[in-house]
Each structure stands twice: as C-alpha cells, then as structure tokens.
Amino acid sequence: MAVTERDPARDARPLSWIERIPGRYWLIGAALLVMPVFASDFVLFQIFGWTFILGIIALSLMFLGGYGGMVSLAQMTVAGLAGYMVAIFGESAISAISLNWPWYIAIPLALAIAVLFGTLTGWLAVRTDGIYTIMITLAIAAAFFYFVRQNYVMFNGFSGFNGVLPPDLFGVDWRGPKAFYYLTLFWAVICYLAVLYISRAPFGLALQGVRDNQRRMSALGYNATAHRVAAYAFAAVLAGIGGILLTWQSAQVSPGTAGIGPAIDVLVIAVIGGMRHPVGAFIGAFVYVILKTFALDALVAVGLAGERFQLLIGLGFLVIVFWSPDGILGLWDRWRESRGKDPLLDRGGEGP
Amino acid sequence: MTEAATVSDRLSATGTANALELRGVSKLFGALAALEDIDLTVRPGERRAVLGSNGAGKTTLFNCVTGDFLPTRGTIRFFGEDISAFPPHERIRRGLRRTYQISLLFTGLSVLDNVYLACVGVSRSRFSFLRPRRDDALVASAEDLVHVVHLDDARDTRVANLSYGQQRQLEIAMALAGAPRFILFDEPAAGLSPTERRELVEILNGLPDHMGYIIIEHDMDVALRVAESVTMMHNGRIFKQGKPAEIEQDPEVQALYLGGGHG
Ligand SMILES: Nc1ncnc2c1ncn2[C@@H]1O[C@H](COP(=O)(O)OP(=O)(O)OP(=O)(O)O)[C@@H](O)[C@H]1O
Ligand SMILES: [Mg+2]
Numbered sequence: 001m002a003v004t005e006r007d008p009a010r011d012a013r014p015l016s017w018i019e020r021i022p023g024r025y026w027l028i029g030a031a032l033l034v035m036p037v038f039a040s041d042f043v044l045f046q047i048f049g050w051t052f053i054l055g056i057i058a059l060s061l062m063f064l065g066g067y068g069g070m071v072s073l074a075q076m077t078v079a080g081l082a083g084y085m086v087a088i089f090g091e092s093a094i095s096a097i098s099l100n101w102p103w104y105i106a107i108p109l110a111l112a113i114a115v116l117f118g119t120l121t122g123w124l125a126v127r128t129d130g131i132y133t134i135m136i137t138l139a140i141a142a143a144f145f146y147f148v149r150q151n152y153v154m155f156n157g158f159s160g161f162n163g164v165l166p167p168d169l170f171g172v173d174w175r176g177p178k179a180f181y182y183l184t185l186f187w188a189v190i191c192y193l194a195v196l197y198i199s200r201a202p203f204g205l206a207l208q209g210v211r212d213n214q215r216r217m218s219a220l221g222y223n224a225t226a227h228r229v230a231a232y233a234f235a236a237v238l239a240g241i242g243g244i245l246l247t248w249q250s251a252q253v254s255p256g257t258a259g260i261g262p263a264i265d266v267l268v269i270a271v272i273g274g275m276r277h278p279v280g281a282f283i284g285a286f287v288y289v290i291l292k293t294f295a296l297d298a299l300v301a302v303g304l305a306g307e308r309f310q311l312l313i314g315l316g317f318l319v320i321v322f323w324s325p326d327g328i329l330g331l332w333d334r335w336r337e338s339r340g341k342d343p344l345l346d347r348g349g350e351g352p
Numbered sequence: 353m354t355e356a357a358t359v360s361d362r363l364s365a366t367g368t369a370n371a372l373e374l375r376g377v378s379k380l381f382g383a384l385a386a387l388e389d390i391d392l393t394v395r396p397g398e399r400r401a402v403l404g405s406n407g408a409g410k411t412t413l414f415n416c417v418t419g420d421f422l423p424t425r426g427t428i429r430f431f432g433e434d435i436s437a438f439p440p441h442e443r444i445r446r447g448l449r450r451t452y453q454i455s456l457l458f459t460g461l462s463v464l465d466n467v468y469l470a471c472v473g474v475s476r477s478r479f480s481f482l483r484p485r486r487d488d489a490l491v492a493s494a495e496d497l498v499h500v501v502h503l504d505d506a507r508d509t510r511v512a513n514l515s516y517g518q519q520r521q522l523e524i525a526m527a528l529a530g531a532p533r534f535i536l537f538d539e540p541a542a543g544l545s546p547t548e549r550r551e552l553v554e555i556l557n558g559l560p561d562h563m564g565y566i567i568i569e570h571d572m573d574v575a576l577r578v579a580e581s582v583t584m585m586h587n588g589r590i591f592k593q594g595k596p597a598e599i600e601q602d603p604e605v606q607a608l609y610l611g612g613g614h615g
C-alpha cells in the first residue's frame with residue numbers, strides 16, 4: 001500500500017515500468033488480446049463486451065464504495081444519462097429530437113453533462129452517511145427513471161431512443177463483434193488502470209483517509225467534503241464512459257436502461273466481485289453476465305420457469321454477502337491465506 | 353529550514369499579533385461546563401505547558417482551538433485572525449497543528465505514507481491525480497520529518513506494527529508537516545519509557561525557535577524542561593499562570609495539584 005515505497009535495495013537500478021508489471025497481467029492481457037481468434041461473435045459481443053461495460057459502471061461504484069466508503073445507487077443513472085445525451089446530441093432513429101452533431105462534440109458534451117450530474121448527486125449525497133447515502137441516491141435514480149419516462153420533448157418518454165450507433169471512425173464498424181470487443185476492452189483497461197493509479201496518488205490516498213478517519217484528515221488540512229464530491233465527479237467519468245458504450249451495444253437507450261433494477265444490479269455486481277480492489281468490478285460483471293445469459297436456459301432445461309433467474313442472482317448475492325463480505329475477491333484471499341502463500345505475510349522484516 | 357523566509361514573512365505580515373488569543377471561551381456538554389470563560393494569550397514562538405488533573409478540560413481546550421468542537425461561546429484568534437467559525441482544515445492550513453492524546457494514525461499505511469499524507473494535506477497537491485515522482489519534494493520533506501522524530505529504521509513499517517512509543521513519535525512528525533506556526537501537543541509523553549521521554553524532550557527542544565507550542569503534560573519534570581511558561585487548569589477554568597518556578601512554589605498549586613500524588 002506504500003505510495004512512497006522504494007526498492008528494498010536503494011542503490012539497485014530502479015526497475016523500468018515494464019519490468020514492474022506483474023506476470024499475471026501479461027498472461028491475462030495476452031489471453032484477452034487473442035480472444036477474438038477463437039471466441040465466437042456471440043461470446044465477444046454479448047459476454048465480454050457486456051462484461052467490460054458493466055464492469056466499468058460497477059468500477060465507478062467500487063471507486064466510491066471501496067475507496068470512499070460511499071455506496072451510491074445512482075451510478076447507473078449517470079451512465080444512462082450519458083447514453084441519453086449521445087442519443088440527443090448525436091444521431092439516432094428519433095430524428096425529431098436528435099441533433100446530429102458530430103461525435104467529437106456530442107461525446108465530450110455527453111460526458112460533461114454526466115459528470116455535472118454525478119457531481120451534483122455527490123454534492124447532495126455527501127451530506128449523508130451509510131444507509132442514508134443509499135436512500136438518497138436511490139431516490140435520485142428513481143426520480144430520473146420516472147422523469148425520462150414521462151418527458152417526451154427531450155427524452156422521448158417510454159420508448160427512448162433507438163438507432164444510437166457508434167461513429168464510424170477509421171472506416172471501422174465499431175458494432176461488429178471483434179471491433180466492439182476491442183473497443184470495450186480498451187476502455188475497460190483504461191478505466192481499470194486509471195482507478196488503480198489514482199488509488200495511490202494523493203487524491204485517492206486522501207479519499208481512503210477520509211473513509212477511515214474523517215476527523216483525522218481534517219486535522220491534517222483536508223476538506224473531507226470536497227474530496228468526497230470530487231470522488232463522485234471522477235466516478236461519473238467512469239460511469240459516463242460505461243453508459244455510452246452500453247448505449248452503443250444495444251443501439252438504444254430507454255428509461256429501463258437506468259431503472260431501479262439496473263441500479264441495484266450494479267450494486268450486486270460490485271458486491272459479488274468485491275469492493276476492495278478494482279478488479280472485483282470486472283469479476284462481478286463476468287459472473288453476472290454469465291448468470292444472466294445462461295441461467296435462464298439452464299433453469300428451463302431442468303424444468304423450472306425462466307423467471308427464476310432473478311431469484312438465482314438474489315440467492316447468489318445473499319450467499320456472497322453472508323459468506324464473504326469482500327465478495328469473490330475475499331474468497332480468493334481466504335483461499336490463498338489458507339494455503340499460507342500470502343505474499344503480504346511472507347514479506348518478513350515487518351514484525352513488531 | 354527552507355520555510356524560514358515564508359514564516360518570517362507571515363510574522364511580519366501579522367505584525368505583533370499573538371499566536372493564540374482566546375477570549376471568554378466556554379464549552380458546555382449538556383449541563384457540564386468542560387471549559388468556562390477561558391482567556392488565554394500565547395505569543396508567537398512561546399512554549400507553554402498546560403497542567404491540570406483529569407477532566408480539567410485540557411483536551412477540550414485543544415478541540416476548541418483546532419475546531420474539532422465549536423466552542424459554545426467565545427472567540428479564538430490565531431495570529432490576529434478570528435478563526436472561531438473556521439472548519440478544522442482551514443485552521444490547519446493557516447499553520448495550526450495538533451497531536452491527539454490517543455494516537456489517530458492510518459494503521460494500514462507505512463510510517464512514511466502517514467507523514468506523506470500529512471505533508472500533502474497542507475500543500476497544494478491535495479487533489480493531485482498524479483503519483484509522487486521519485487524526487488517529489490513532499491516525499492523528501494516527509495523523509496526529513498521521519499528522521500527528525502528518529503523513526504528512520506521504521507520508515508517503511510506498517511503503523512499497526514509500531515510500538516506504542518513509536519506511534520507517539522509518528523503523531524509528532526505528522527504535526528510538524530508543512531510549515532507549522534503553532535502546535536498543540538496533547539500529552540505526548542504519556543505512557544513513554546524514560547528513554548523515550550528523553551528523546552521526546554530532545555525533539556521538542558530541537559524545534560526551530562519560531563515554532564511555538566502548547567504541551568499538555570502531567571509530568572512536571574518533562575513540562576519544566578520543554579516550556580517557558582505554565583498554565584494550570586482545574587474544572588474547566590484557568591486558575592494560575594506564570595513561570596515554571598513560580599508555579600512550582602505556589603502554595604495553592606501545591607495543595608491542589610502537586611500535593612495530589614505527584615512525587
Ligand atoms: N465529547 C464529549 N462529550 C461529553 N463530555 C465530554 C466530551 N469530551 C470531554 N467531555 C468532558 O469534559 C470534561 C473535560 O474533558 P477533557 O478531555 O477536556 O479533560 P482533560 O483535561 O483532557 O483530561 P485528561 O487529563 O484525562 O485527558 C470531562 O468531564 C469530560 O468527561
Ligand atoms: Mg485530555
């Protein structure tokens with residue numbers, strides 16, 4: 001966890017950044033890069049594309065919850081708003097509303113509005129704590145859902161927008177399975193690395209300090225409220241990116257995109273994966289996508305009604321919360337500990 | 353000290369104002385008056401010991417000055433500026449620092465990271481999204497402070513693994529971050545071994561002359577070695593102030609405080 005850590009042997013040649021990348025990153029990175037060679041279009045677009053997108057949105061919650069101690073249910077709303085904004089400023093099948101502005105204006109504008117909205121949500125939510133943060137962000141999510149469903153002038157009400165497609169940049173069809181896979185992988189990696197990096201930068205470190213002991217941080221000169229609001233702003237950038245990709249994937253955005261159900265699903269994903277490390281968001285998203293894609297068929301195959309799928313997710317959620325509050329990441333850690341292989345414990349020289 | 357220039361600038365800018373000036377400060381906890389009508393003046397660079405039995409209101413006095421609690425009544429001036437209504441971080445950014453009677457540290461972080469966090473808190477990099485570089489000035493000043501409190505060997509140790517005495521030293525290092533103008537030490541010597549106490553006295557006496565402080569200290573011997581004036585508190589009130597020698601000789605003080613179990 002050391003920001004200021006140096007190499008144990010201080011005279012040794014400092015490792016270059018390439019040498020400092022752990023081996024498992026190379027392995028997973030290589031596997032993800034060559035995936036399109038052997039994976040089917042369905043797996044690329046529907047399983048991995050969706051995993052990366054939901055992972056990015058859950059990552060924004062992980063950043064707030066894991067580093068900031070603030071559980072926001074409004075991250076899907078921020079994502080949905082970004083999706084709506086690209087549909088409104090950019091192109092869609094609803095030509096009466098869409099402004100058809102070029103992508104290099106529509107996308108940054110959509111992100112900026114999503115960040116503004118996320119920051120405002122944070123500004124309201126940081127005045128509360130724990131369960132009240134969840135309640136106020138849930139209220140915001142619900143208000144957004146009902147507002148866009150009833151507003152036909154700007155949000156096209158119940159049906160929302162369809163035909164929202166990614167721009168054809170470099171002559172590539174970005175909704176083609178392989179291209180979309182790489183597009184979402186690229187942004188997932190960017191977002192993941194950004195969170196990882198910032199968690200050890202002064203901003204992220206201070207956020208964790210505020211989470212652990214707000215009073216102490218104030219006595220060190222930090223404005224705890226400002227740090228929390230800034231965390232919401234950063235999380236909104238992530239959620240906004242995820243929201244735009246999500247809209248492109250389904251080529252549409254509607255009130256249901258950012259309903260109460262999806263809002264809670266994001267929380268479920270983050271909790272299942274584990275909020276201690278950014279990778280948890282993607283693990284959770286993968287599990288969720290697999291369940292959502294195959295549980296239905298599996299249930300029908302054994303003679304149960306397909307709707308039981310939600311029940312299955314709910315049960316899984318209960319088991320995880322009950323069994324390992326740190327999600328799948330926590331289970332993994334425990335397994336390693338039980339094998340006595342935890343490198344943190346083996347480091348030595350740190351005993352009292 | 354590299355900050356010497358800025359400190360003297362600030363001193364001349366604030367003229368002859370007192371470092372700390374409390375007027376009629378009271379703090380009520382329900383019916384209990386933890387502080388009653390406190391008037392207290394400390395000059396820049398002055399080193400003051402505050403003594404008093406348990407529950408006298410010493411820590412509450414600190415909490416009111418740093419803004420951890422808002423006083424029920426009264427005004428607090430810091431180098432001439434009325435800070436009574438300021439939130440804690442604004443007071444800290446003006447050069448006020450404190451340590452806690454019960455260490456408040458980030459136990460999951462290393463010693464150096466704790467001090468680094470303290471240095472960042474009073475710098476402009478608070479919101480920086482960039483990790484510190486190898487030659488980062490704040491990291492360098494954090495390393496200096498770790499050295500000042502004799503924790504070099506424990507620099508990369510997780511705080512949870514530090515001894516009690518080391519944690520107290522770390523509290524002090526964190527209070528020295530940035531360019532403090534005035535520091536409040538809340539019983540830094542409590543629970544320390546005789547050797548650690550000697551080290552503490554050495555650290556305090558080694559601070560630059562312009563850094564004034566108030567130290568809460570039960571042990572007269574330590575207090576006399578690190579302070580030039582003494583304030584005695586009892587039941588939320590100040591009942592005696594003066595030079596250490598006068599206080600020691602005062603019959604009232606001896607009856608009330610020194611007589612009560614002190615060797
Ligand atoms: N947060 C609080 N709520 C209610 N009462 C408090 C609070 N903090 C302190 N007090 C009360 O105020 C009085 C003064 O407490 P304070 O901690 O300032 O004493 P002190 O002089 O620092 O004592 P000690 O030497 O034990 O540290 C005590 O009676 C204490 O019980
Ligand atoms: Mg006290």
